Amino acid sequence: MYKNVYFIGIGGIGMSAIARYWKFKGLNVSGYDKTPSELTAQLQAEGIDVHYEDNIDFVPKDIENTLVVYTPAIPADMSELVYVQKRGYSVLKRSRVLGEIAKGQACLAVAGTHGKTTTSTLTAHIFQDSGAGCSAFLGGISKNYGTNLLTSHNPVVVAEADEFDRSFLQLFPKIAVITAMDADHLDIYGDLETYQQAFRDFAAQVSDTLIIKKGLPISEKDTKAKILTYSYNDPEADFHVENAHPDSLGYFIYDLKYPGGIIRDVKVGVPGWVNAENSIAAAAICLSYGLAPDKVRLSIGKFQGVQRRLDIHLHTEKLSYIDDYAHHPAELASAISSMRDIFPGRKLTAIFQPHLFTRTRDFAADFAGALSKVDKLILLDIYPAREEPIPGVTSEIIFDKVTAPEKVLIRKEELMDYLEKEPLDVLVTFGAGNVDRFIEPITEMLKKRI
Secondary structure: OOEEEEEEEEHHHHHHHHHHHHHHHOOOEEEOOOOOOOHHHHHHOOOOOOEEOOOOHHHOHHHEEEEEEEOOOOOOOOOHHHHHHHHHHEEEEEEHHHHHOOOEOOOOOOOOOOOOHHHHHHHHHHHHHOOOEEEEEEEEOOOOOOOOEEEEOOOOEEEEEHHHHHHHOOOOOEEEEEOOOOOOOOHHHOHHHHHHHHHHHHHOOOEEEEEOOOOOOOOHHHHHOOOEEEEEOOOOOOOOEEEEOOOOOOOOOEEEEOOOOEEEEEEEEOOOHHHHHHHHHHHHHHHHHHHHHHHHHHHHOOOOOOOOEEEEEEEEOOEEEEEEEEOOHHHHHHHHHHHHHHHHOEEEEEOOEEEEEHHHHHHHHHHHHHHHHOOOEEEOOOOOOOOOOOOOOOOOHHHHOOOOOOEEEOHHHHHHHHHHHHOEOOOEEEEOOOOHHHHHHHHHHHHHHO
């Protein structure tokens, strides 16, 4: 057993959850990240040492008793990573470590191009709120618990199964959900068929029950697990809703039909039809595991959501502000559609920061199609994350195709000055980059208008 765990890229949402887990287990935890963030500040407040310079002096020198965990987003030539690899440290990718933690426990995993963070967080919340308990490694901060890690002595692990870099193939779930298989991460997979094959490989590792959104290209030959389907609007699915309707604030109420019967009057604790659909998938996992139907119903109603997932920061009749992590065209389309339900008849202004040059290049037309559904688009420059620029790939290749009634292309440095002068009704920020740095200043600015 190791005494020290050192993280290279500790500020990532998945990395920080594992760091917190090992801290909970009593190990010495420390690590590096490129820039300070709210997450790294929280880790430091919890007693975890974090530094922001690439410096081998910070790496624990006790090679035998130190595990080094790194994220594939770290460049291969980063000094600390090269140092630990050459010196003979135990060095593992984040996904491998998560797979090792989940071994010997009942792993309940949620995979899919989108919806997985909300679905896995809601699943973990149902286990926690119902009294069953679970450990959970989440891809977002649960608003119920203020963290991306839950711990429990019940040997159940809820995990978000990330397809990036084929990470989810380190998991061997007892029960799993696949929410979507739309093309993404083509910089890694190359084409849609290869991408979808990775999900079939994941399905082959599920031992008990595989729950898929109805219509996904997975069949009995892909897995030894029992396949069940779910859908928001297809009555042929094993788990589906009846009598669904939003209340006046966009919170959905429905009856859930499932193989064991019907659960009446389920009210989803967060608004929007897309969250109603996610709640069906989460309920399907929990019911398949054996949790009591009434406890599932009550817990869904107490769910407060996930930071940056249809996250409402201000909600009045004349001015509302929402933030959302959507960074794929299908996610944008679902979120915009849901917001039309929540805010009927109001003018929707969207700020979008594209994430990755490759994703912008591969899906420019799809992004434009989704963003054309808003009343006004404020488009920012591409957030590069781990990538170098690609010649000819800028936000303009999306902007030129957008047919929204109003649109403007600006740099993020100009955003706050632009918004100061802009009449607003419903405002949303979209993106997986650093657009979240604007949440607080935008909220404060808008509160002064009320």
